[in-house]
Amino acid sequence: MDIDAWVWWLIGAVGLGIPLVLTAMPEFGMLSAGAVAAAVVAALDGGTVAQVLVFATISVALIAVVRPIATRHRSQRPQFASGVDALKGRQAVVLERVDGSGGRIKLAGEVWSARSLDATMSYEAGQQVDVVEIDGATAVVM
Numbered sequence: 662m663d664i665d666a667w668v669w670w671l672i673g674a675v676g677l678g679i680p681l682v683l684t685a686m687p688e689f690g691m692l693s694a695g696a697v698a699a700a701v702v703a704a705l706d707g708g709t710v711a712q713v714l715v716f717a718t719i720s721v722a723l724i725a726v727v728r729p730i731a732t733r734h735r736s737q738r739p740q741f742a743s744g745v746d747a748l749k750g751r752q753a754v755v756l757e758r759v760d761g762s763g764g765r766i767k768l769a770g771e772v773w774s775a776r777s778l779d780a781t782m783s784y785e786a787g788q789q790v791d792v793v794e795i796d797g798a799t800a801v802v803m
Contacts, residue, residue: 666712670700687731688724695720745795752789759784759802768792768800775800 674696681689699716707715742749753768753775761780766773777783778793778801790802 665703666709667700667703670696670703670712670716674700687728691723691727692720694723748792748795748800751792753792753800753802755784755786755788755790757786759790763799766790766800766802773800774798775802777801778803 674693677689677693677696680686681693695716695718698719699712702712702715741747748769751768753766753773755764755766755775756772757765759766759775759777760783761777764775764777764784766775768775775790776799782803784790784802792800793803794801
């Protein structure tokens with residue numbers, strides 16, 4: 662039984678796809694794509710040298726171009742904030758006097774307990790304050 666070269670390239674592509682799934686290393690996917698391209702060349706009756714050159718060229722090109730882009734996207738923070746992260750930096754209205762020991766504010770349509778960032782500062786009812794952080798269920802304001 663004689664197996665065509667393109668079948669071997671596809672077996673190699675699947676073999677490279679397995680560690681991609683197990684390790685989540687995108688380089689294996691890029692090598693697998695190179696093997697698929699080499700399988701196409703083999704199916705079109707390209708020579709062995711052409712198959713290896715296509716495999717190497719596609720694999721190296723993908724690693725050189727896609728890998729830096731993927732690394733940059735992986736290291737970026739999400740573009741939108743959710744939960745308590747979305748409340749940081751928002752403005753709130755003081756409902757009850759806020760000082761270093763406590764108070765109440767209206768933040769994003771809800772009533773929150775709050776305390777001032779600087780324990781010596783106090784804010785009276787009706788004033789606008791900025792939320793610096795959320796500490797448990799308490800908004801820290803200034």
